[in-house]
Amino acid sequence: MDDDRKLELSRRGLLVGSAAAAAATAVPSAGTQATPLRPNPATMPVSFEVNGTRYDLDLDTRTTLLDALREHLKLTGTKKGCDHGQCGACTVLVNGERINACLSLAVQHSGDAVTTIEGLGTIEQLHPMQAAFIKHDSYQCGYCTPGQICSAVAVLDEIKRGVPSHAQVDIAARPDPSDAELRERMSGNICRCGAYSNIVEAMAEVAGART
Amino acid sequence: MKAFTYERAKSPSEAAAAVAGTPGAKFLAGGTNLLDLMKLQIEIPTHLVDLQDLGLDRIEKTPEGGMRVGALVTNTALASDPRVRRDYAVLARAIVSGASGQLRNRATTAGNLLQRTRCPYFYDPNQPCNKRQPGSGCAAIGGFSRQLGVIGTSDACIATYPGDMAVALRVLDATIETVDPQGATRAIPIADFHRLWGDTPHIETELKPGELITSVTLPRPLGGRHIYQKVRDRASYAFALISVAAVLQRGGTGRVAVGGVAPKPWRVPAADAAIPQGSGTVAARLMAGARPTEDNAFKVPLVERTLAAVMTKASAA
Numbered sequence: 001m002d003d004d005r006k007l008e009l010s011r012r013g014l015l016v017g018s019a020a021a022a023a024a025t026a027v028p029s030a031g032t033q034a035t036p037l038r039p040n041p042a043t044m045p046v047s048f049e050v051n052g053t054r055y056d057l058d059l060d061t062r063t064t065l066l067d068a069l070r071e072h073l074k075l076t077g078t079k080k081g082c083d084h085g086q087c088g089a090c091t092v093l094v095n096g097e098r099i100n101a102c103l104s105l106a107v108q109h110s111g112d113a114v115t116t117i118e119g120l121g122t123i124e125q126l127h128p129m130q131a132a133f134i135k136h137d138s139y140q141c142g143y144c145t146p147g148q149i150c151s152a153v154a155v156l157d158e159i160k161r162g163v164p165s166h167a168q169v170d171i172a173a174r175p176d177p178s179d180a181e182l183r184e185r186m187s188g189n190i191c192r193c194g195a196y197s198n199i200v201e202a203m204a205e206v207a208g209a210r211t
Numbered sequence: 212m213k214a215f216t217y218e219r220a221k222s223p224s225e226a227a228a229a230v231a232g233t234p235g236a237k238f239l240a241g242g243t244n245l246l247d248l249m250k251l252q253i254e255i256p257t258h259l260v261d262l263q264d265l266g267l268d269r270i271e272k273t274p275e276g277g278m279r280v281g282a283l284v285t286n287t288a289l290a291s292d293p294r295v296r297r298d299y300a301v302l303a304r305a306i307v308s309g310a311s312g313q314l315r316n317r318a319t320t321a322g323n324l325l326q327r328t329r330c331p332y333f334y335d336p337n338q339p340c341n342k343r344q345p346g347s348g349c350a351a352i353g354g355f356s357r358q359l360g361v362i363g364t365s366d367a368c369i370a371t372y373p374g375d376m377a378v379a380l381r382v383l384d385a386t387i388e389t390v391d392p393q394g395a396t397r398a399i400p401i402a403d404f405h406r407l408w409g410d411t412p413h414i415e416t417e418l419k420p421g422e423l424i425t426s427v428t429l430p431r432p433l434g435g436r437h438i439y440q441k442v443r444d445r446a447s448y449a450f451a452l453i454s455v456a457a458v459l460q461r462g463g464t465g466r467v468a469v470g471g472v473a474p475k476p477w478r479v480p481a482a483d484a485a486i487p488q489g490s491g492t493v494a495a496r497l498m499a500g501a502r503p504t505e506d507n508a509f510k511v512p513l514v515e516r517t518l519a520a521v522m523t524k525a526s527a528a
Contacts, residue, residue, distance in 0.1 A: 036234040037234070037235075037257065038214060038235075038257055039214055039215065039216050039257055039258070040214060041214040042214060042216045042217070061214070061215055061216065061217045061259075062212040064246070083250065084247050084250065085243060085247060085313070085314060088311065088313060097287075097316045098312060098313050098316060099313050099316050100243070100314065100317070103242060103243045103246050103247060103314075103317065104242060104246070104317065105217070105239075105242060105259075107217050107261075108239070108261060108263065151313065154312070155312065158287075158312065161291075162291065163287060163290075163291050164291060164296060164303060164307055165307050165312075166304075166307045166308045166447065168307075171296050171300050171304055171307070172293075183447075184446075184447050185312050186312075187312075187446075187447035187448040188310075188312055188313045188314065188448055189311075
């Protein structure tokens with residue numbers, strides 16, 4: 001017990017000492033530099049639009065956009081796969097551009113307009129990409145599908161806007177929706193069932209490259 | 212994640228002062244790397260200063276005939292710029308060969324320069340790592356080191372700078388402009404921006420505490436043939452085993468830099484001078500003094516072969 005306390009005290013002493021040393025050597029002008037104090041969990045007001053509806057939330061600053069959508073707004077269409085930006089299951093559109101919702105804090109998005117899979121189409125009126133995914137059997141288990149569809153919609157828009165990709169032979173040229181382009185641009189969306197070729201078929205149809 | 216407070220700064224010097232004045236504070240740009248590391252508690256900031264309202268998202272011409280790229284310009288926006296695609300194609304090519312479309316839409320120019328290494332031992336908090344925890348040792352030395360550095364490394368750290376964009380910026384001789392908490396500005400040549408690890412692998416750049424990158428400037432266009440050749444384990448969305456950025460002129464002269472081998476984009480003046488003599492001499496001069504491990508010794512000949520492919524491609528055009 002005594003030993004534990006000694007250890008605890010010396011550890012604190014070390015932290016204070018090393019922070020002071022860092023302040024003295026690295027930022028000589030900032031004489032007020034002290035040991036970083038961990039703040040209590042903080043909440044902040046966040047207002048953004050999701051699928052055309054405005055939401056005013058009070059969120060822990062640590063809440064990712066993905067968790068805000070799923071856990072606070074109960075929009076569970078957007079999926080949590082790896083939670084580290086590696087799988088693409090959380091792909092949503094923010095101000096029209098696709099991003100990984102897991103690698104973005106909700107507080108970064110005050111004032112933004114977010115579109116999730118729930119906002120792309122309805123059961124009565126599917127988005128053309130949703131309809132094409134069904135027609136071409138572009139999924140098996142379906143877990144990655146909302147992210148795949150959001151990403152696919154954004155990819156065709158990026159090609160239309162001339163955003164370049166690694167698949168282009170001439171980087172200055174306007175890209176076209178070739179299979180090589182679609183495959184390269186969808187590389188941030190992983191599908192463990194391996195529906196890739198049918199996803200390309202669906203995208204190519206929506207792009208008008210084939211029927 | 213550990214708890215933190217959050218603010219949106221209104222000006223670059225205010226942002227710099229906020230970070231300098233709050234112990235444990237960090238700048239937040241796109242957040243694609245920082246948030247990932249915060250989830251793993253490798254980064255544990257107490258306060259985040261969000262830079263999105265600073266107006267640093269513009270690309271402008273400079274009076275010298277070059278370009279000034281705001282720190283918050285996204286990878287997608289920079290690679291999409293028609294002037295970049297025409298006059299600095301090596302940069303556009305390098306950017307689109309990195310990450311995924313989703314990440315490039317959020318990742319910023321300054322954030323990309325500051326991204327941390329992808330050494331697996333840096334990412335595993337159970338392992339010793341002098342970069343993550345100074346003085347704890349390096350599990351990568353003697354460990355699985357296939358992806359890791361072969362030159363410019365040290366006995367304390369064999370990690371690499373992992374990015375693509377900076378390799379192109381190095382070959383273009385870009386300059387990094389900053390503002391400090393007192394409002395003073397300075398320009399750092401990219402050659403000097405990233406540090407070799409030495410005994411202090413946790414100090415990765417020349418930036419001082421609270422110093423904020425405001426823009427990256429590109430000198431006048433070089434002309435010539437621009438090539439970025441990345442070699443990786445899969446065709447897309449993977450970090451480089453090695454990469455070569457090259458701007459090669461008709462007369463047989465040019466510049467080359469290599470990524471994926473060192474703590475910084477690797478460029479050697481004597482290697483540039485040897486370009487007319489062919490890829491073998493260039494590679495020998497670039498890799499002189501390399502200290503690869505058994506696992507990553509393949510990177511040294513891979514640099515030569517990739518250089519040969521790049522130079523053949525340039526002369527065929």
